[in-house]
Amino acid sequence: MLLEMCKLQRMHKIASLQENPQLRMIMAENNPKGVTIMSEITYTKQGDYLIPDLTLPTEPVVQFGRYAQMHRDYLEQNKRVTYLSLLTEGKLNAHLYEVEQTVLTRLEQMTKQLVQAQGETEELKEKAPMQ
Template sequence: MEKVIYDKKNGLWYELQGDYCLLCLKLPEGEQQPVGLWGQRHLRYIKQNRKVFYLNLLTSGKLNGYLTDLDKQAEDMFFRLVKQMAEREDVTEKLKADNQMKWVGRMNNIRSRAKEVINNELIFS
């Protein structure tokens, strides 16, 4: 007997396993794009805290696209915030040339605050 059976009535495929016919379920083949750091953080958050939303995205095949879009938004927002904060606080190339340690400290502070904003606005919401 065949291992895979097609039911013409409902248009579904079944796989024979032992005495049972189990429905063959596959997620649609989508364009697999790599998910970056921000997308991975958001994925971990929705898996733990928003399970129904996660399962809806997963079963509809939209999870990867959603995460790559969010990752791109977060990355763009991060660079924009760092640039704006650095300009506002006068952290320039001149400061970098004059006092490298001060520049590094201030840039680390700016990046830390930008990460905090992104986490609150996009990742953990």
């Protein structure tokens, strides 16, 4: 939340600086390629205040498995800055999906390795399923 507030304050300062014609000229001189520094921000008036109309990038709603939920909880509790960064950039769901797929792949590999280490085969499973 603090990170979002800092970004909003910085964006508001840049927007107010761009309204000054002298500063606009200086910025144009220092930006010869014409790269857009920031897109236009719209405001909604509420009482005496102008509130910026900002929204987070939309991510599709996805049901995650056990491991993605565990990783999200870990990030929330122990790596708060990383969690907020991924959340505000709109990359949290993609990151959690990647973690879920990685864990499932590793789990499958480990299961195969354990089966091979114990010498179990399909024939043994058919002959003595309880052993």
